[in-house]
Amino acid sequence: MNTIKPDDNIAEILKTDPNKGFSLVVEKYSSRLYWHIRRLVIIHEDADDALQNTFINAWKSMGDFRNESSLYTWLYTIATNEALALINKRKRNAAVSIDDLGSHFANSREGSTWFDGDEAQVKLQNAILKLPEKQRIVFNLKYFDEMPYEEMSKVTSTSEGALKASYHHAVKKIEKLLGGD
Amino acid sequence: MNKLNEIPDKNPFKVPENYFKEVNRKIISATSGYENEIRKIGFYNRFKPYFLVAASVTGFVILSYVAVTILSPGKKPMQVSEVINEENPELYLNDIDIFTLEENVASMVLSQEESEVSKADIVDYLLQDNIEISDIYEKL
Numbered sequence: 001m002n003t004i005k006p007d008d009n010i011a012e013i014l015k016t017d018p019n020k021g022f023s024l025v026v027e028k029y030s031s032r033l034y035w036h037i038r039r040l041v042i043i044h045e046d047a048d049d050a051l052q053n054t055f056i057n058a059w060k061s062m063g064d065f066r067n068e069s070s071l072y073t074w075l076y077t078i079a080t081n082e083a084l085a086l087i088n089k090r091k092r093n094a095a096v097s098i099d100d101l102g103s104h105f106a107n108s109r110e111g112s113t114w115f116d117g118d119e120a121q122v123k124l125q126n127a128i129l130k131l132p133e134k135q136r137i138v139f140n141l142k143y144f145d146e147m148p149y150e151e152m153s154k155v156t157s158t159s160e161g162a163l164k165a166s167y168h169h170a171v172k173k174i175e176k177l178l179g180g181d
Numbered sequence: 182m183n184k185l186n187e188i189p190d191k192n193p194f195k196v197p198e199n200y201f202k203e204v205n206r207k208i209i210s211a212t213s214g215y216e217n218e219i220r221k222i223g224f225y226n227r228f229k230p231y232f233l234v235a236a237s238v239t240g241f242v243i244l245s246y247v248a249v250t251i252l253s254p255g256k257k258p259m260q261v262s263e264v265i266n267e268e269n270p271e272l273y274l275n276d277i278d279i280f281t282l283e284e285n286v287a288s289m290v291l292s293q294e295e296s297e298v299s300k301a302d303i304v305d306y307l308l309q310d311n312i313e314i315s316d317i318y319e320k321l
Contacts, residue, residue, distance in 0.1 A: 022212060026205050034201070038194050048200075052208055059212040117193025124188050171185065178184035 011071060018062065025071065026055055032145070033079045039140045040083040042125075044114045046090075050082040057082070073154040076147075080137060080155060087133070127177035131170050138163055139170040 010028070014021030033054060038047035058078050117125065128136055137156060141147040149160040156163065197203075307317045 019213065023209050026208050030205050030208070031201050034196070034204070035192070035194070044194070044196060048204065051204060052211065055208045056212060114195045114197075115193055116195055117191075120188045121191070121193040124185075125193065175184050178188075 014062065022059055022062070025058075025075070029072065029075050030055070033075060036076065036140065036145060037079050037083045039128075039144060040080075040136065041086050041090075042129075046086050047083075050079070050086050054079045054082045070151065070154070073151050076141075076151075076155045084133065123178055124174070127174040130177060131173060134158075135166050135170040135173070138166045139174070142167050 010021055010024050013024060030051065034047055034051045037050045037054070038044065041047050041050060054075065058075055128139060131139060134156070138152065141152050141155065142149075147155070149163050152158075152163050153160050158166075304314070304317055308314065
C-alpha cells in the first residue's frame with residue numbers, strides 16, 4: 001500500500017466550498033480509514049459506527065484543521081481516537097470482549113460473513129490482539145498501512161524513536177506468538 | 182525463519198457489497214445538515230471573549246456595591262418615608278391623589294371635633310356633680 005500525500009487542492013476547496021471539499025475528503029479517505037479502524041475494532045458494525053463518527057467529528061471541527069498539518073494524518077488521529085474509545089467501551093462490557101478472533105468468529109454470524117482469512121491470517125490477527133494497545137496501533141499503521149514514522153508520529157503524538165522501538169517489540173512478540181504454535 | 186513474512190499479504194476482513202459507496206452517501210447526507218465550525222463564527226462567537234470580560238466586570242461592580250452597602254458600619258439605612266420627608270416633601274404630596282388627601286384631612290378634622298364634644302360632655306357631667314367650673318377647667 002502506498003501512503004496518501006497531503007492534498008493541497010482539497011484543502012483549498014475546503015476553504016472556498018466546505019460541502020464540496022468535505023465530499024471529496026470522504027470519498028478519498030473513507031476506505032483507508034475504515035480498514036485502519038476495522039483492524040483495531042475487528043467487528044464490521046463497530047468499524048462502521050466509528051468511521052461515521054470520525055467524519056462527523058472531522059466535519060464539526062473542521063475549523064481546527066490547520067493547513068500546515070496534513071489532512072490525512074489529522075483524520076487518522078480522529079479515527080484512531082474513535083476506535084480506541086470504542087475498544088474501551090467494549091472492555092467495560094465484558095460480554096462483547098474479543099480476545100480470540102478464531103473463537104469469536106466461530107461463534108458468531110459475522111465469522112462466516114465478514115471474515116475469510118485462512119488459518120495463518122487468524123493466527124496473525126490473534127497475535128496482534130495480544131499486543132498492548134499502543135503497539136497494536138503502531139504495528140497496524142506500519143505493517144498494513146506502510147505509514148512513515150514521521151506521519152505516524154503526528155497521528156499518535158509519539159516521538160519517532162519511541163515508535164521505532166514500539167514496532168520492533170511488536171514484531172518480536174508476534175513472531176514469537178506465531179512461532180510458538 | 183521469519184514467520185511474519187510467510188503470511189500472505191491479503192486482507193482477511195470483508196465488507197458488505199457497495200459498502201463504501203453507501204457509507205460515503207450516509208456520511209455526506211448526515212453532515213449536510215450541520216453547520217461546520219468555519220461557518221459558525223458569527224457576531225457572538227467572534228466577540229465572545231469581550232462579552233465575557235464585560236459581564237465579569239459588571240458583575241464585580243454590582244457585587245462590590247452590594248457588599249459595601251451591606252457591610253459598611255455606621256449610618257442606618259433610612260426608610261423610604263424618611264427619605265421623602267427629608268429630601269423633598271412635595272414629592273410625597275404630589276404622589277397622593279386628591280381623594281386620598283381629602284379623606285385623610287376629613288378624618289383628622291372629625292377626630293378633633295369628637296375630641297371637643299367629649300370635653301364639653303365631661304364638663305357638663307362634672308358640673309352635675311357640683312364641682313366648681315374653675316376646678317374643672319384647671320384639671321382639663
